[in-house]
Amino acid sequence: MTEQAPGIALLACDAGQRQQLVQVLSTFGYRIVSAEDPASLQPEDLAQIKVDAWLLELADESPLTEWLLEHSDVPVLLGAGEIPAADCEDYPRWQCRLYGKLQPLLGTPAQGQAPSLAAPPTPNPEAHPICVWVLGASLGGPSAVKRFLDTLPASLPLAFVYAQHIDPGFEQQLPQVIGRQNDWKILNCRPGSRLQAGEVLVVPINRQLGFAEDGTLAVSDEPWPGPYQPSIETVLDLVSRQFGPACGAIIFSGMGEDGVAACGRLRQQGSEVWTQDTVSAACATMPGAVLDAGFSHRQGSPEELAAALERWLAREWSAAS
Template sequence: MAVHSVAVVNSDLLQQRILGDAIERLGFKLVLNAPTARLSPELVENTRADVWLVTVQDDDELCADSFDQLLSGDVPVLVGMDAAPDNKCTTFLRWEKKLLTKLRDLTDTPAPAAEVSQVPWERKSHPPIELPVEFAGLNRQVPIAIFVLGASLGGPEAVKEFLDALPAGLPVAFVYAQHIDERFEQALCQAVGRHSAYQLNNAENAATLSCGDVLIAPVATRFDLVGLDRISVLDQPWDGPYGPSIDGVIDVVYNHAQRRFGCILFSGMGSDGSEGISAMPEGTQIWAQSPAGCGNASMPESAINTGRVTYIGDSYQLAGRLTEHLKEIWKEDYERKPDHQCG
């Protein structure tokens, strides 16, 4: 079996050493272990890796073109892996197992035969999800549902898989709240949307959120939705330590969309989003990625623990559930109301 190669970018020398040792001990080949300041387009171009592990600190000097090149390439990039504990720490083995799981997932490396039954994250080949006949040829601008997609660590991969699985033509729009450094906000559109039938856009004042759009919630400033799904960018920071605040995005979208609102919480650290969904009325569509397949499961686990999550699945299952949900909405609220079909 071929040995997969891993490139590490991390400015902490101790983390570099622990990561390098762990990667090689787990049976992967370490081809780069460099600080963030060394990252350049030439280094990205010349490094033959099957996966990149990148950690960026607030005070790191980073070449934005290099990161954009990484995210827009075909090689998977894991941004912000949990910091490794000391190898004498009681939590080290748990951290190392999580690293192994993620590396296997990103490189399609099968587990040894004895472990195969214990790997729920193993990637499977899925048939394409078909567009319901109700939406064939539908020329509609106003979405019948607006879903918040909330994510942190491991989120871009999970959200990309979800969007890629959706059939083109669904009458839905999304607001994607991803914890990410502001410097990477523009690159996120290309990285997550490059194979999707749905259009990822950064927030622009007075732009309209239409069917097929995925609005990237701005990292530094709040926004609002007004009128006929028009975006209003505000000169106000988000509350809390993260930008964008997933709780804040949930509030904004629910207050505007009301019955059209839905929310899916994907892989991520922390509990952002749990407070927001806890305030939602009973019956609200609140779904979560299955923790077993997450790069970091604490965000969906926190959501599930609120008791408000009504559906749990992997990215493909979530895409299938959304397709069926939209079909149900259409039949109940729109199919027999021709005046609603233009918009």
């Protein structure tokens, strides 16, 4: 007798998203028990649906979500994430993220196909890092970024571009300030060099950073556009063009709203955008603006964000055995 595949009930408001998720979950080998329009259901209807897990894409205030969180005796997964276009480079990573949430809870179906990514190459000090993330900060930023880097291993296949609103007189001191007590290589910009894994590049305050066609660093004497020096908005767009989609951003403590619109553009291309939470930030205005705009995937303290990034890298770049 063939063992029955684990059953999933799907609640998604958008009909197109619902259809896509049904197809993907079925490809994984899971059994779709229910995929009704949530608008047609009442909380008491959910008690009649016998499943092994629920997958929800509902508004936060949905009474269906509230009922399941209170009464369900099986796992309830909140959100499958934004679904990239099927021909987008980030689509396989999205599939792996979703499968990575389901498989530990439900096991591996006997039938179906697990998603996979190619294994990353072994980091080569002469090559580009696999991922480049922007660390954006203003008031209270150096302390937060230092806590983040102190927690995160420097051996990861990852590099950072650190854009900090600060007086130009402190630019040369930033590597010493944030590099103590961790193994990250904190560097002021050296034109002609290449960004490598294990490095944190401090963005110049009064000069624009750029990348040549071959990936080497370039610096212009032109000031940054807009009211902020450096312009986190411009840095985010620059890194997105040069390294996307293998890039992301974390917005730490700071004043103002520099970078909000560019964070939205990162989201649209499928890249991660995270923010420091209001509890741990010395000034929560800047990360709060990104969060209020709906562009933050994750919030947390610097230590929590470091741990989450290490897990994210392991999941994103792991190959199926």
